[in-house]
Structure formats: structure tokens, C-alpha cells
Amino acid sequence: MSEHDTFREEIGEEGLADPRETGRPHRPHPSAKEYIRIGMILAVLTSLEVWTSYSGLPHGLMITFLWVMSAIKFSLVALWFMHLRFDDPRYSRFFMLGLVGACVLYLLVLLSFRVFAR
Amino acid sequence: MAETAAHAARPAHVEEHTSTGLPNTKLAMWLFLGSECLLFGALITTYVLYRGASQTGPYPSDVFDIPYTSVSSFVLLASSVTMVLALTAAEKHDHVRMRLWLLATAFLGMTFVGGQVYEFTHFYREGLSLSTNLFGTTFFVLTGFHGVHVTVGILMLLSLVGMSSTNRLPDDPAFPVEMVGLYWHFVDVVWIVIFTVVYLIPNAPPK
Amino acid sequence: MATASVPARRGGIVRRPTSTTGLRSWFTTIDHKKIGMLYGYTAFTFFIIGGLEALVIRAQLARPDQTLVNAAQYNQIFTMHGLTMIFLFVMPMSAAFFNYLIPLMIGARDVAFPRLNAFSYWVFLAGGLFLYSSWFLGGAPNGGWFGYAPNATTDPTPGMTFYALGLLITGIASSAGAINLAVTVVNMRAPGMTLFRMPVFVWMGLVVQFLLAFSLPIITVALFEMLFDRRWDTAFFDPTRGGDPILWQHLFWLFGHPEVYILILPAFGIISEILPVFSRKPLFGYQFVVFSGIAIGFIGFGVWVHHMYAAGLGPVANTAFGISTAIIAIPTGVKIFNWMATMAGGDLHFDTPMLYAVGAVAMFVIGGLSGVTHSVVPSDYQQTDTYYVVAHFHYVLFGGAVFGLFAGMYYWWPKVFAQKLGEGIGKVQFWLLIIGFNMTFGPMHILGLEGMIRREYTYPAALGLTFWNEVSSAGAFLIAFSVLLFIVNVVRTRRRHRPLETDDPWDARTLEWMTACPPEPYNFETIPVVHSLDEFWHRKYAEDKEGRLVRVPAGAAEPAPGPAAGHGIHMPSPSFWPLVAAVGLPTIAYGVMYSWWLVGVGALILVVGFTGWALEPSVAD
Numbered sequence: 001m002s003e004h005d006t007f008r009e010e011i012g013e014e015g016l017a018d019p020r021e022t023g024r025p026h027r028p029h030p031s032a033k034e035y036i037r038i039g040m041i042l043a044v045l046t047s048l049e050v051w052t053s054y055s056g057l058p059h060g061l062m063i064t065f066l067w068v069m070s071a072i073k074f075s076l077v078a079l080w081f082m083h084l085r086f087d088d089p090r091y092s093r094f095f096m097l098g099l100v101g102a103c104v105l106y107l108l109v110l111l112s113f114r115v116f117a118r
Numbered sequence: 119m120a121e122t123a124a125h126a127a128r129p130a131h132v133e134e135h136t137s138t139g140l141p142n143t144k145l146a147m148w149l150f151l152g153s154e155c156l157l158f159g160a161l162i163t164t165y166v167l168y169r170g171a172s173q174t175g176p177y178p179s180d181v182f183d184i185p186y187t188s189v190s191s192f193v194l195l196a197s198s199v200t201m202v203l204a205l206t207a208a209e210k211h212d213h214v215r216m217r218l219w220l221l222a223t224a225f226l227g228m229t230f231v232g233g234q235v236y237e238f239t240h241f242y243r244e245g246l247s248l249s250t251n252l253f254g255t256t257f258f259v260l261t262g263f264h265g266v267h268v269t270v271g272i273l274m275l276l277s278l279v280g281m282s283s284t285n286r287l288p289d290d291p292a293f294p295v296e297m298v299g300l301y302w303h304f305v306d307v308v309w310i311v312i313f314t315v316v317y318l319i320p321n322a323p324p325k
Numbered sequence: 326m327a328t329a330s331v332p333a334r335r336g337g338i339v340r341r342p343t344s345t346t347g348l349r350s351w352f353t354t355i356d357h358k359k360i361g362m363l364y365g366y367t368a369f370t371f372f373i374i375g376g377l378e379a380l381v382i383r384a385q386l387a388r389p390d391q392t393l394v395n396a397a398q399y400n401q402i403f404t405m406h407g408l409t410m411i412f413l414f415v416m417p418m419s420a421a422f423f424n425y426l427i428p429l430m431i432g433a434r435d436v437a438f439p440r441l442n443a444f445s446y447w448v449f450l451a452g453g454l455f456l457y458s459s460w461f462l463g464g465a466p467n468g469g470w471f472g473y474a475p476n477a478t479t480d481p482t483p484g485m486t487f488y489a490l491g492l493l494i495t496g497i498a499s500s501a502g503a504i505n506l507a508v509t510v511v512n513m514r515a516p517g518m519t520l521f522r523m524p525v526f527v528w529m530g531l532v533v534q535f536l537l538a539f540s541l542p543i544i545t546v547a548l549f550e551m552l553f554d555r556r557w558d559t560a561f562f563d564p565t566r567g568g569d570p571i572l573w574q575h576l577f578w579l580f581g582h583p584e585v586y587i588l589i590l591p592a593f594g595i596i597s598e599i600l601p602v603f604s605r606k607p608l609f610g611y612q613f614v615v616f617s618g619i620a621i622g623f624i625g626f627g628v629w630v631h632h633m634y635a636a637g638l639g640p641v642a643n644t645a646f647g648i649s650t651a652i653i654a655i656p657t658g659v660k661i662f663n664w665m666a667t668m669a670g671g672d673l674h675f676d677t678p679m680l681y682a683v684g685a686v687a688m689f690v691i692g693g694l695s696g697v698t699h700s701v702v703p704s705d706y707q708q709t710d711t712y713y714v715v716a717h718f719h720y721v722l723f724g725g726a727v728f729g730l731f732a733g734m735y736y737w738w739p740k741v742f743a744q745k746l747g748e749g750i751g752k753v754q755f756w757l758l759i760i761g762f763n764m765t766f767g768p769m770h771i772l773g774l775e776g777m778i779r780r781e782y783t784y785p786a787a788l789g790l791t792f793w794n795e796v797s798s799a800g801a802f803l804i805a806f807s808v809l810l811f812i813v814n815v816v817r818t819r820r821r822h823r824p825l826e827t828d829d830p831w832d833a834r835t836l837e838w839m840t841a842c843p844p845e846p847y848n849f850e851t852i853p854v855v856h857s858l859d860e861f862w863h864r865k866y867a868e869d870k871e872g873r874l875v876r877v878p879a880g881a882a883e884p885a886p887g888p889a890a891g892h893g894i895h896m897p898s899p900s901f902w903p904l905v906a907a908v909g910l911p912t913i914a915y916g917v918m919y920s921w922w923l924v925g926v927g928a929l930i931l932v933v934g935f936t937g938w939a940l941e942p943s944v945a946d
Contacts, residue, residue, distance in 0.1 A: 102155040
């Protein structure tokens, strides 16, 4: 639309956004090689997790390791495979709202049951 | 509001003018995935709450086969890799490779689900059902919900393959593939949590 | 008439419908305005049904030791009354307003996903009908709208299975609608309409969609767990196998509390639109009103345990949530002060919409005050499970939300139906309603503090509760009469055929009043460019040197559409696939209850529906 450009000067902030400029990621896509590399890291982490569960480490330490490794795997998939690292931050906001909300609310529920004091 | 079209002259999908410049469907998908965190969160919370509270067996240590389930986990992780390779092919407008990787993803997904079905059947034979105890209740419902999500994902993957084969996807099919991919990766990510919480974190010995 | 000028996509399975008029077009419509009307008609019908259920309750309780209904019947009636009013009236009526108005208010032609919008409506209808079919299939839900386990999970009548499945179905409708409207607001605003130039009604709508999107999954899990306990003997809430009924309470109220904000925020939005128009002044403190709405949304997720003070969680939990509950009163208070400041010094016109809006604020304040007493744990220990609570939530939900919805009906009636509802009857109807309402629920504060227990089908004469119960029941029939008057008003207005003199009968402030009454299918001839909040107002009026309003000669509404109106505007074509897909859901639900074969059929219908939906051509061939 040619009206497009005259509006742009009038309108502040969001006005009329052009998907070609903001919708596409600004950083280059990871290549197939990089994706496979991430896949390898995920496989290694999974192996580490399984090893940890057999390792006989003290309970608290084992759980910490397992959670940390899961969190790293989760982040790798979300940031690279799901492209959040390269995409508009608004997608992350929508998702994080749900993720953080869920973590906080359910942690409170479990605390009220004194699950962690067992 | 633009929807996907197969007409060769039509340009790439994201042509609709939106206030944010972001496509409607992608925004919707991320909001949906955010809401799914609350769904699976509630199921996982239920599982964690009742961990170790079963009054009769079988207990997790009686039935779990960690090596077996680890293989399942690798399978699902691999399917995320093939998914992302399908997207890469789609971005290059390579429909043939795209379908190949989509089929690979679907196949790995079916292997995962098949593995779960086998596992469930095995547990059932060991005496664990939905109603046996809290472990049976929470385990089958949590992993069952996840399995249903994977199955829906497989159906979507196969639909993409079918639509691509019958020329119903645009020349640049990256967008619908990306959308299905987001759902698929999310399902994988939920499994990452379930695998740790349910299988790997040691369960308290029975009271 | 809008024309389809985009080349058709390769054909789908069957021909896509084209007609947008006639009876059949209502089944295939994807126009947000028609869908809004469908929601409105259906919701109002359920309002009447829920009201009749309330009359049975009040007739039964008017005097002690009555047996108009027995205990088992009473339990079903009060449960269905609550479920109907919350899930089948207030929520869908709010959806009616959101659907009709949000695209118009943001200068869009439709919502982000029009067919998904239709799907949401049909699924809602299916859920409501499914829930009500329970009356004929062994008994309606009887465990209260909150369905506490283990009562709800062990009750041998099928009612609570209908409850679980029925709410799962309506939950799907609301979830789909939430994502649709949230994306619409974020993504489909007219050029220049930044988030802080949106009407407050749209902001409240946005907050509500997020509340729905994040709270519904929680009750979904709760309902599945209840369904599994009932149908497949799982142990989720079975204490004999180690299950804990408190888990149900947590999961239910994690949804249930945001739910009450879902119920009230639309009305807050409506009030925020009406007060400025009828005070001929801009809304005072727009940003505060918006931010307080967002704050209520957030904090609303952090107060749920105040429904569980007496559940035995202990002093730490109770105190923490007592504090968060007190805190949430603050943003609510902010809104009320801003509304009052809007009216102060304004040129007030008490047309019926304004009467209802002011009435809603007043009644909500009363309900809010009793709510504040609930937040304090020791006083709540006395009030919980008594009629004091019934008073509280009816003041905020009926007095606040329902009055707000009535305000909206009177205000936007001309936009939708091209006529104003009768003012004379309107005013009489309002006063009768507010008097009847206070007669019904005011005494319940007293009854509660005197020890009248909730959810009991009768009470003994010796308790001395008779007088106020009689007053309350009389009030209920006055309410019924005033609602009847509303219906009379609607019928008479339709028969009168008195057209509007102008498409802007209230001299309003927001974009929806720029369109025709009713709007063309494509809403706006040209999408407006927005330069400020209250854009329409500023197109009509400028201020002279002394700050007085001066009418701008040719700045206002769109010119009447000529013969070439809508040319080149292509709207998406109607579709029947959303309706087809929607039918799959209750089929699956009946299947879960009666026959696996039906589950298969329902799943097939769902898959066929979605396939047809995905493959149909983008415009009719």
C-alpha cells in the first residue's frame, strides 16, 4: 500500500509494522550442522543424566545435578530448536509467562503440602 | 487475513499486516504453549505430590527399566533434530527432503509411542493399573497425556507430508512446518522434564 | 457487499458456503458480529434458566422445613444454578461483548481466526446442552459448582460426570476464544492504535484472555483427575489409597480465583466506557485504570488459598494469602476512585446505561467490603460456609458483573439492533431490579452472621431465620419481574420499528460508533488511522481557546456507504467445518459415559471436521 509510507511519519510507536522487517529473525539461521551439534550435546547430557541416576551420589546432590541438566536440555531445545534465541522477544514473553507462572504456582502448592519436608 | 494458498504465484505466507509485525499463528502458538506449561505442570505436580505415597505395590523400582526408557528418550530427542532438519529443508523450498525429514520425525515419534505402549503393557502385566495405587494413577495419567500429545503431533506431521505431496502447501512451506515444529519440540521438552522427574529422580523407598 | 477478489485456492472436499444472509447463514457464519449475537442470545437464555433455578431455591427457602424439593433435588438445583450463571451466562455474555466489540474498537475487520471463533461458540453451545442433558439422563450435577472431592468423586449418580465432561467442553471453547482474542488485540489494531490508545474495555478484554489461557489448563487437569476417579477408579482424591482431597481444592481454586476476575473485568471494562460518555468527560486516570486491571490479573493468581482458610493448611499459608488478598483490594479501589473522579464535575446524563453502570459500581463496592472482611482469616472462619459468603459473591457477581452486562446491553443495543431500548421501561426496570436485588441479597449478610448454613435444602424454624428468608425470597420474585420487564422492553422495541436518527446516538468516544448501526460485514469502509485515545471523540470535537468543546464540521462518522461500498474488501467466506468439528466433542463425552464406540465416532467427526477446515478453499468457488 502506498499510504503505508505517509502513515509511518505520523504514527509513533507501533503504528503499521512491516512483517518483512520485524517478523523475520535478524540473526542468521543456525545451519543444519549446528542443529546436529546441539542434538549431540543433548544426547551427551541425556547420557550424563542416566549415569547420574545410577551413580549413588547423595540424594540432594543427585537431584540438583538432574534438575540442572534437565534445565539445560530444556533451554537448548527452546532457544535453538524452537528458535527463541533468534526470534522476536515477544514470543519468549508469552511462553515465559506460562512457564514461570506454572513453576511459581505449583511450587507454592507443593510447599503447602510440605512435600519437601518429607 | 491471509491463509496458506497453493497458488504458485502467491508469495511467502507472512503477508498479513499485523500491529507487531509478527504472524498471528505464531503468536497464537506460543501463547498456547505457554498455557500448556500450566497443564503439564499440574499433572507433574500431582505426580510429585504422590511420589512415595502409594500404600501398596508395585512401586516404581519394581517396574521401571531405565535403560529401556533412556532409549525412548534418545528417540524423542532425535526426532527434534529431524524436525529441525525438516524445517531447514522447507526454508530451502526443498519439498522432497522436507517430506523425508518429516516422515523421519513421525517415524521416530511412532517408535516412541510404540515404546510407551509396550512399556505400559509390561507394567500392566506386572500388576500396575490405573487403579492399583497412586503410582499407577499418576504415572499412567501423566505419561498418557504426554503420549496423546505426541500422537496428535504425529498426525500433524503426517498431514504436512500429505499436503505437501498433493501440492496444498505453498512453494515456501516453512511457516506451517515451523508451527508444527514448535508444537513437536514442546512435546519433547515436556518429556525431558517427565523423564527426569518420573524415572531418574530416585523414588523414596515404600513406607 | 464485500466481494471476493482473491483467486480461489485448489478445491477442498465440498463447496464452501457463500451466503451471509438467511437462517442457514447463522450456522456457517464466521463474522465476529454474528457470533457475538449468537453468544448473546444463548447466554441470555441460560440466564433465564439459571434464574428459574434461583426462584426454586428461594421458594424452597422462603420458610423453614419446606418440602417443595427434597435434599437430593435441591443439591442439583443449586449446583446447576451456579454452573449456569457462571459458565453459561456471565462468561458467554462477556464473550458476546468481546466478540462483537473488540474488532470494532480496535479498527479491525474481524478477529485473528474467524473460523476458530465460530468453533468456540458451537463448542460452548454443545457444552451447555451436554450439561443440561444430565437432567434427563440420571440426574444433574449435585456437588456444588466447586465440586469438592471426595463427595463429588464418590457420588453414585451420574451428575458429577456430566459436570466434569461438560466443563471440559466449555473450557475448550473458552481456551480457543482466549487465544483468538488475545492475538486479535495484540496484532490487529488499526494503524496508530498503540496499546495505550485502546479503549479500557479492550484492555480488560486482553487481561481476561490471559487469565483464561493460564487458568483453564489447571481446572482441565482437575476435571480429568475427577473424571478418572469417577470413571476408571483412579486414586487421585481417594484417601483410602493415599489420595488427598485437598489437591482438588488447590487445583480448583487456582482456576477458581482467576475465574472471578474473568467474570468481573468485562463489566469493569463496560463501566469504564459508559461513565465517560454519560459524564461527557474523559475517563479519569486512564493509565491507572489500565494498570490496575493488569495488576488485578496478576495478583489474582496469588490469592486462591483464601477459599481454603478452613481447610487446615496452617497459619503460615493462611497469613500469606490473607495478605495477598488484602493487597488485591488496592487496584480495585484505584479503579473505583478513578470512576468516581470521572463523574465528578461531569455533565451527567442518567440514561439507563448510566444508571446500570453507576448501580454496578455501588453494588460492587458493597460486595467488595464484605470481601475485605473475608480476607481477614479469623473473621472468615465465622463467615465461611454461611450465607454471608452467598451475599458477598452475589453482590460482586450479580451487582457488579450482571449489572455491568445490563449496562452494556442498553448502551450497545442501538449499535447491534439499530434501535434504542425504551428509556421509560428501562428506568423502571432498573429501579425494580436494584431494589429487588438488595432485598434478596442484603438480608443474607444478616442470615449468614446469624448462622444460616449454605447448601442446605431447609432450616428449622427454631433458628429464627424465617423473617429475612421471607424478605429475600420476595426480593427474588421482584428480580424475576424486572427481568420480565426487560424482555418486554426488547419485544416492544423490536415491534416499534423506530429507527435511529443517527449512528452515534449517545455521542460516544470510541471507534465502534464510527460505523453504521449495525455495522457492515466489513466493519469499516476504510480502516481508520488512530491518533489518540478516544479517537472518535477527537474527530468530532476540538477545544477552542477557552477549552470548550467545538464540534468539528466534517470529521466524524464514516459517510453512508454508497453503491460501491465494500468493493475490493474481501472478507473470509462462511464455513460449516467449525460446527462439524464442534459436534465431535459432546459425542466423545457421551462416549466416555456410555460407549467406546461413540468415542471413536466423535473422534472421527473431530478429525473430519478439522481436515475439512484445513483443506477448504480460502474463498467460495
